[in-house]
Amino acid sequence: MDAAMQRRTLLSLAPLLLSPLVSRAEEVEISQWNGYERLDFKVDGRASFLIRPKTAAPGNPWIWRTEFFGHEPQADLALLAKGFHAAYIDVQNLYGSPVAIAAMEKFHAHLTVAYKLASRPVLEGFSRGGLFALNWAVAHPDQTACLYLDAPVCDFKSWPAGWGKGKGSPGDWERCRKVYNLPDDAAARAFMGNPVDQAAALAKAKIPILTVCGDADDVVPLAENSALLKERCAAHGLEVTLIAKPGVGHHPHSLKDPAPIVDFILKHWSALSGK
DSSP states (O other), X not given: OOHHHHTEEEXXXXXXXXXXXXXXXXXXXXXXXXXXXXXXXXXXXXXXXXXXXXXXXXXXXXXXXXXXXXXXXXXXXXXXXXXXXXXXXXOTTSTTOHHHHHHHHHHHHHHHHHSOOOSSOEEEEETTHHHHHHHHHHHOGGGOSEEEEESOOOOTTTTTSOOSSSOOOHHHHHHHHHHTTOOSHHHHHHOOOSGGGOHHHHHHHTOOEEEEEETTOSSSOGGGTHHHHHHHHHHTTOOOEEEEEXXXXXXXXSOSSOHHHHXXXXXXXXXXXXX
């Protein structure tokens, strides 16, 4: 078998047949990512991958980066070293819409059935990825361990619509409005299904949330997104942990030292798993 053939394998059909959400086994390409095994495959036609730790932690925990995988990966690398898997499915330009959540459901089913990963992943929402992570938690609180958000979009009226103090993005807004099946801006302004509108649901489910933001962000303004989410969650009894970086804009994401992020995730995973 040549080297190219050695990098490719087939998933066994047997475990996939247990899940109605995974259409069929897909070819898997094996490579490396920062010294860890990377498995690339497709779920329902969407490019996906899974990064495996050297030794999996008990319970097979995993982190699910909803957008921009590999950007400022210091927390991901620290968690991989502690036995977490890391995963991604390409749902770009779907902005956390119902179509995106449906695709994410199939991905979740695939990883929990074929790879026996924990049913409750840690979702990471960077920038627009916040819409995916938060909307997943609202739709599937029983399949959410905790949320690590980073300069997250919590309201599409702030970004990409740009109806607040942020810059907005006209092209993204046109795509976003369409995938939410909103016929015009008037319908979008009346829409009450953004994450900032779902504080009661997040609080009822007691979803632990950490959000790391620059307080000078002029793309996804803090006041219109994380700070507003924190305020509304607090009104329903849920304390959101907010780390505000003084004088920092939308970039750089994360923290140079990811210890506070890693500690938050480990704390809540341990509480959930009883470890």
